[in-house]
Structure formats: C-alpha cells, structure tokens
Amino acid sequence: MALSSLVFLLLVGGVVSGVPTVSQRCVTDTDTFLSDINRDEPKEYAVHMYDAFGKMGSNVKGGNANRPGLLQQCSSARGPSFSGQYCQVFLRQGTVQYFVGICVPDSCKEEDVQILVVYGRLQFNQMSLIPPLPSVLVNESTQEMIMTHCLSSAVDPDxxxxxxxxxxxxxxxxxxxxxxxxxxxxxxxxxxxxxxxxxxxxxxxxxxxxxxxxxxxxxxxxxxxxxxxxxxxxxxxxxxxxxxxxxxxxxxxxxxxSKGVLSTSPSIRGGGYSSLNGIRVLSLLWIICGHSAQFPVINTLDNYKNWKKTVESSPLYVLTISGPVFLAVDTFLLLGGLLSARSLLGSIDKAEDKLSPSLVAGYLFKRIKRIQPLHLFIMCLTIGLISVVQWGPYWFPFVDTMMDCKAYWWANLLLITNLLPVHEICIPWTWYLSLDFQCYATTPLLVYFYRLNRGVFTVVAGGLLLMTTVAGAVITAIMQLPVFQPSTMTSENYVLYYYVKPYTRYGPFLIGILTGIYLKTKKDQLLKQKWQAALGWFCCLSLMAALVGLPYVLRETPDYPSAPHALYQGLHRPLWALAVTWIILACEEGYGGFINDLLSLSFWVPLSNISFACYLSHPVFIILYIGLQETPIHYTDLNFMYLFLGHLVLTLVVSYVLTVLVEKPYLLLKWSST
Structure with a gap:
C-alpha cells in the first residue's frame, strides 16, 4: 500500500511551507520500516515494531486512556540497518491527557518523531497509528501534542x-x-x-x-x-x-x-518513653501504606477514575490513601520535637547547667551526623539506579527526578530542599529531612527563652504556634487549596505553597518541644484521678476521629476562599499533635491501659531502630516496581494490599542492612576519640 502523499513528501525530504523536515537517516530508516510492514508478507522485525505500538484498551471512561505499548518488544526489534526505539507521545484531547507508546527506528531523534506524528501521523493503510480517542468516549476529537520522550536502548551513564x-x-x-x-x-x-x-x-x-x-x-x-x-x-x-x-x-x-539493632530491650531513641516505639512504627507503616497506594495512582492505573470514586465515597479508605494518612508525618514532627528538647536539656545538665555556643554547635552537628550519611547515600543510590536500570513505559517521572538531582543536589546537602519549588526537589520524599532539621535548629532558641524567663518563653511559643496556624489557614483560603487526597494530588499549589513549608508545618514540632520540656522538668503527675484520665481519653479519641473524618466532608476543592477549608487546614495538624501528646502523657503516667501495653510491646523496638532507613528506602522499591512495569496496574483492594506487604518486607530487610552499613557507623564515630 502506498504511503499518503503528505507522509511521502516528508520521508523523501520534501518541504511543506512552514513544516520542518526530518533528518535524512530517519527518513531512510522509517521508509524501510513502512515498506517492510506493507509487504504482502511483512518482515518479522517490522511486525514486532508495529505490534509494539500502544493501542486503545477498554475502560477509557474509567481512566484507562494511556496506551503504553510494549517497550521490550520494540527495543528487541532489529531492522536491516537500525533497531527499534520506544518513544512516548503525550497528547491532550479535550480534558483528557494521555500518552501513546510508539516504535520507530533508533536513528530518529525526538524532534523527528514529533514532526512525523504532528505532520505525517505515521499513516499506513490510510489509518493513523495514533488515532484519537473516539468521540463517543471523549467530546473533543482533535489531538494536541504536549511533548515526546524517547528511551534509548543503550544506557550511557554520565x-x-x-x-x-x-x-x-x-x-x-x-x-x-x-x-x-x-x-x-x-x-x-x-x-x-x-x-x-x-x-x-x-x-x-x-x-x-x-x-x-x-x-x-x-x-x-x-x-x-x-x-x-x-x-x-x-x-x-x-x-x-x-x-x-x-x-x-x-x-x-x-x-x-550490628549490636542492639535487633534487640528488643528499650531503645535509647525512645528517650526512655516506651510508648514512643509503637507510635513511631505505626506511623511509619501508615506512611508506607499511603505511598504504596499513592505512587501507582499518579500515572500507572488503568482505572484511576474508579479508584478516585471509591476513595472519595468510603471513609474506610482513610487508613490507606486519604489525606489524613499524612498526619503520620505530623506525628513524626511531634516525636522529633519531644526528643530534641529532651536531648538538649540532658546535654545542658551534663555541661553543668550551661547553654554555650559550643554545646549548641555540637548538638546540631550530632543531628547532621545522624541524618546526612544515609540521606546522601539514598540520593546517590537513586540517581545511580535511574541511570542504569532499563525502565518501562512509566519511567519518565523518575528521569525528571534524576535531572533535578543533577541540578539541585546541593539543596539536599544543605538541607533546604523544601524551600525550593516542588518540581526542583531532588528525591522528593527527602523534603521531610530538611523540614525536620530546620525545626530542630529552633530548639536551642526556645530552650534558651525557657531558661531565661518563663513569661517570655510563653509569649514566644504562643506567638509561633499562632503564626504557623494562621499561615496555613490564610494560604489555604487565598490559594483555594484542597484538604483531601486524591484532590491534593492534582493541586501543585498544595505542595508548592503549603505542604512542605516550615511556616505551615512547625506547629506539631513546637508542641513536641513543649512536651519534651514538660516531661524533662516535671515534678508531679499531671493526672491525679481516674476520671481525669477517662475524660482525656474520650476527648483525645473523639478529636482524632473528627480530624480523620472531616476531610470527607470537605473533599471538594473550593472554587472560592472557603472558611471551613481554611480553619481545618490551619488547625488540624496542631490538634492532631495535641491528641498524640495526650497518648504519650497518659501512657507515661500510668493511665494508658491496653493502649500503653500495645505501644510498649518489645516487638516495636527493633523496627523502631531501623525506622529511619525504612522511611528513606521504601520509596525506592515503589519507584523500581512502577518504573519496571510494562502494563498499567489495575486497582483492587487485594492488589494494593499485596503491593503494600511486598514493599514492606523488602524495605525491612534492606533497611536493616543500610542501618548497620551506613547509618550506625557514622553515629558511632563519636566514640572513636575516647
């Protein structure tokens, strides 16, 4: 079958007014491919290349608009003078954005592919190889080119x-x-x-x-x-x-x-508070579960709309993939503030009650030594993996991550990644380490005010808590931000201006500092009678249930400045931190009951010892799994449960290895001079 006249003109180098031409080698190889596929008996390599093209599947209305094709089959095709090259063409059709995988000769660059698709449509048999979505499924029938990505079969690390x-x-x-x-x-x-x-x-x-x-x-x-x-x-x-x-x-x-990592004796990291191990591990599991469900949703589900509808309609999903799952991050901030205050006050006691500049410098250096070796190792490991792994059709977000790392690695070194625009963050999940250290650096100042004058300390702490609460509320109202996931997943402003910033997330850490100072300096129990404990538990559990349930009431992204959204956004993180603080205080003062028994199980101790490595490493496994997929993932509760359990097991094993090989050696260097 002869090619259409427009494609023929392009292939032989003809110039249409205003239309750029394709490179000569790409022209020759594409002509060979199209000729071999149009034979009465098509050549085998050409059949494999054509078969590797993405075709429309079922459930487009449910979100299955992407057509990934077969990357490996394309890359393995060998023509007379070229090999198959897998490219992704990103298109927009009305309100629907999707990509189509195509297989072209490896002599064609991305610019060549874009010209062929836009102006020539790579037609044969009078039919485009990238036909638009049918009008019965999408109201708009015109395709708009967004960009083109091509994946070279040869990996060439720089x-x-x-x-x-x-x-x-x-x-x-x-x-x-x-x-x-x-x-x-x-x-x-x-x-x-x-x-x-x-x-x-x-x-x-x-x-x-x-x-x-x-x-x-x-x-x-x-x-x-x-x-x-x-x-x-x-x-x-x-x-x-x-x-x-x-x-x-x-x-x-x-x-x-390796000593003590798997020990079930109380962890020093718990600061002597046995309930903290259980709180830390359960919060970590909540985060891993949320990431295991969130990451595939972004690009790789073939029924995204069905998933979104299910999540938004059922409060049962709050423990996995709703917005409140990230309240676990606020729990970590609370624990960080508590332990930082306790550690600094302990150092002051050992230094004969003196808060000197050298003591503060040593305190901050100890924190850097605690987080940076493993942090930088994970950053280097991720960059290395992205450069050497043969990715599948869903590799492109991770390539962008690698490019961000090559340009902005210094932000990770200086622990300021959360101050950059979200699209420039290297290894996106490490934003928390920057936020944590920035909050950690404020502890000496607050402790100084506490020791200087209790009245001044109260004014400073109260002012900071009020400022961070108002900042979250005002930004939410002005930017019209959502408070519920999956709505937050489609709002870049939510992350850019609110989610990772210290001025909106400082509240839980500040409450942790106050809690740590109280526990370190208290001389008497806060709770003296059982009715006080019962009332406290009722208020605590009711508050946590309300904070988790309210996002379902506020799940719609507001079209105008919304007071309920703003109030919830400003208050829910400090209130969550207060609820967790109550649990810690009640457990420490003997009113924890079975909850204290659960949180204080020796089972949590070894998991708590490797929790930092678990947090840093678990997204690597999720990214590897998604990036190596050749077909979209189908959402079901069972599939996601197995994804979570698989990622968890791999994370626990590797995190133990990373803890003893990378994290602990640098922590123990403090003993080498003694």
Whole structure:
C-alpha cells in the first residue's frame, strides 16, 4: 500500500511551507520500516515494531486512556540497518491527557518523531497509528501534542552517575573492610593467647596456675573488648595506627554496628518513653501504606477514575490513601520535637547547667551526623539506579527526578530542599529531612527563652504556634487549596505553597518541644484521678476521629476562599499533635491501659531502630516496581494490599542492612576519640 502523499513528501525530504523536515537517516530508516510492514508478507522485525505500538484498551471512561505499548518488544526489534526505539507521545484531547507508546527506528531523534506524528501521523493503510480517542468516549476529537520522550536502548551513564555509584560503593565498602580487619585482629590475638592457655593446662603448680589464670582472665577481657569493637587495648601485629584507625574500626565494623539493632530491650531513641516505639512504627507503616497506594495512582492505573470514586465515597479508605494518612508525618514532627528538647536539656545538665555556643554547635552537628550519611547515600543510590536500570513505559517521572538531582543536589546537602519549588526537589520524599532539621535548629532558641524567663518563653511559643496556624489557614483560603487526597494530588499549589513549608508545618514540632520540656522538668503527675484520665481519653479519641473524618466532608476543592477549608487546614495538624501528646502523657503516667501495653510491646523496638532507613528506602522499591512495569496496574483492594506487604518486607530487610552499613557507623564515630 502506498504511503499518503503528505507522509511521502516528508520521508523523501520534501518541504511543506512552514513544516520542518526530518533528518535524512530517519527518513531512510522509517521508509524501510513502512515498506517492510506493507509487504504482502511483512518482515518479522517490522511486525514486532508495529505490534509494539500502544493501542486503545477498554475502560477509557474509567481512566484507562494511556496506551503504553510494549517497550521490550520494540527495543528487541532489529531492522536491516537500525533497531527499534520506544518513544512516548503525550497528547491532550479535550480534558483528557494521555500518552501513546510508539516504535520507530533508533536513528530518529525526538524532534523527528514529533514532526512525523504532528505532520505525517505515521499513516499506513490510510489509518493513523495514533488515532484519537473516539468521540463517543471523549467530546473533543482533535489531538494536541504536549511533548515526546524517547528511551534509548543503550544506557550511557554520565560522570555524575558514575560518581554517585562510586560513592555508594565506597560507603558500603568501608564497613565491610573494617569488619574484615577487626575479625583479623581478633583472630591474630586469639592465636597469641592460645599457646599460653595450653601451657597453663599442662602445668599443675599452684603459683603458675594462678598466674596463668590471671593471664587467661586478661585474655578473656581483651577478647570481649575486641568483640565490642575496642581494638585499641593492645598493639597488634598488623601495621595499623592505634589511635585513629582503631577508632574507625570500632565505628565501622559490623561486629559493633550490628549490636542492639535487633534487640528488643528499650531503645535509647525512645528517650526512655516506651510508648514512643509503637507510635513511631505505626506511623511509619501508615506512611508506607499511603505511598504504596499513592505512587501507582499518579500515572500507572488503568482505572484511576474508579479508584478516585471509591476513595472519595468510603471513609474506610482513610487508613490507606486519604489525606489524613499524612498526619503520620505530623506525628513524626511531634516525636522529633519531644526528643530534641529532651536531648538538649540532658546535654545542658551534663555541661553543668550551661547553654554555650559550643554545646549548641555540637548538638546540631550530632543531628547532621545522624541524618546526612544515609540521606546522601539514598540520593546517590537513586540517581545511580535511574541511570542504569532499563525502565518501562512509566519511567519518565523518575528521569525528571534524576535531572533535578543533577541540578539541585546541593539543596539536599544543605538541607533546604523544601524551600525550593516542588518540581526542583531532588528525591522528593527527602523534603521531610530538611523540614525536620530546620525545626530542630529552633530548639536551642526556645530552650534558651525557657531558661531565661518563663513569661517570655510563653509569649514566644504562643506567638509561633499562632503564626504557623494562621499561615496555613490564610494560604489555604487565598490559594483555594484542597484538604483531601486524591484532590491534593492534582493541586501543585498544595505542595508548592503549603505542604512542605516550615511556616505551615512547625506547629506539631513546637508542641513536641513543649512536651519534651514538660516531661524533662516535671515534678508531679499531671493526672491525679481516674476520671481525669477517662475524660482525656474520650476527648483525645473523639478529636482524632473528627480530624480523620472531616476531610470527607470537605473533599471538594473550593472554587472560592472557603472558611471551613481554611480553619481545618490551619488547625488540624496542631490538634492532631495535641491528641498524640495526650497518648504519650497518659501512657507515661500510668493511665494508658491496653493502649500503653500495645505501644510498649518489645516487638516495636527493633523496627523502631531501623525506622529511619525504612522511611528513606521504601520509596525506592515503589519507584523500581512502577518504573519496571510494562502494563498499567489495575486497582483492587487485594492488589494494593499485596503491593503494600511486598514493599514492606523488602524495605525491612534492606533497611536493616543500610542501618548497620551506613547509618550506625557514622553515629558511632563519636566514640572513636575516647
């Protein structure tokens, strides 16, 4: 079948007025492909390329408008002088936006593909390979080109990709090397002690036995010291400097970093408050569940409209994919404020009740050392994975993330990512670390006012709480922001101006600071009678239920400044923090009942120990899963439950490894100088 006249003119290099031409090699290879597919017996490679084109599926009305095609089949096709190249053409038809996967010769650049689609429509058999959605399904029949993406079959990492992968390898190699050296030192010293022990067994003299008993005791102490990472107790035959190198061995060796991670004894990170472990882990599970459901929804569901309708109509979904799921982030901010205040007050007590600049600097440096090594490792790992993994049709959002990292990696280093426009954030989920550190840096100032004058402290704390509440309400009213997910997923302004900013999210952290100061300095119990505890629990649970349920009443995005939306947005996060604060206080003062028993289970302790690694690593697994999909995901409750459980298991296993290899070594460096 002959090509249409317009396509033929384009392919042979003819120029239509105002229409750019396609490159000569793309013209030749495309002509070959179209000729081979139009033969009486089409060539096999051409059939595979054509078969890899995306075709319209069922349930377009339910949200299945994308036509991904078959990326791997396209890439594996081999023509006479070219290979298949998978490209995505993003189109708009009325109010519907969708993409279509097409397979073209790899000699065609994105600009060539766009020209062929816009002006030539790649027609054969008088039918376009990218036909518009039928008018019976979409009111508008005219297609509008948005952009074109092509995925090269050959992965060619640049210098920044190689650097990131190298950094990851070095950060993992250091603790492995330290582990090997520590094991060699222990083995060497065991060999030195063994002959003396054998001689003691053969000698029956009391004095000699007693002497050897002392030596044996010394050897046991030395072995115990080595097993605990204290390899600087005695010179070794290996040529290692005893001061610095032994300290690093202690900090980086797995013999030391793995200790206590899986222990069920109370965690130091809980600050002595046993209920915090359960609160932290349950909040983390809520976030992982929400991300497992949220990430696929953005681009990869074939029934998005059905999902949206289901979520908006049933309050049962509040525990997974509704807006309130991110109240768990406010719980983390509350815990961060509580523990930061308690830690700083404890440091002041050890420094003879002095809040000096050096103490504040050490306090902030300790926090940086706590979060940055694993944070930067995850950033480098994600950049490396995006550059080397052969992605599927849904890879394009992650490529944008990689490009953001190459331009704005310094914001992650300085912990200011949440101050950038949302589309410039490298590794989007790390915005929380920047927010947390910015809030953390305010703790010394508030503690200073608390120690200076209680009246001044009350005015400052009250003013800050009022300002952050008013900021959230005013921004919501002026920008007409939604308060409910999935509505918030389609509102860029919600994230850009409200969700990640310190001036709208500071309230829970401030309440945490106040709670930490109270718990550290209190001299008497707040609750003295059971009726007080009963009333407190009733108000707490009622408030939490209201905060979770109200978004269903306010689920519509307002078309005008809405007072109910503004009030809810400004108040719901501080109120949630107050409710969680009550749970902590009631559990600490003996009025927690079965809730305290649940939150204080030893089961939560090891999970709490790896919770930071879990938060940073779990989106990587979700991104890998989505990015490698060749077909859209179909939403059902069962499918999403299995997605959540699968991501959770992988996250727990890898997070333990990351905790002992990357996170704990840098935390333990503080002991290397002692």
């Amino acid at each position: 210098a920044s990709d190689v650097t990131c992968l190298f950094v990851c390898c070095v950060m993992v190699a250091l603790p492995l090397a330290a582990t090997l050296f520590t094991a060699m030192i222990k083995w060497q010293r065991n060999r030195e002690v063994s002959p003396a022990v054998e001689a003691a067994r053969l000698n029956s003299g009391l004095n000699l036995y007693g002497s050897m008993k002392t030596n044996g005791s010394s050897s046991r102490e030395m072995n115990n010291s080595i097993s605990e990472g204290n390899t600087d107790s005695r010179p070794a035959r290996l040529c290692l400097p005893q001061s610095c190198v032994n300290g690093y061995l202690q900090a980086f060796s797995l013999q030391n970093t």
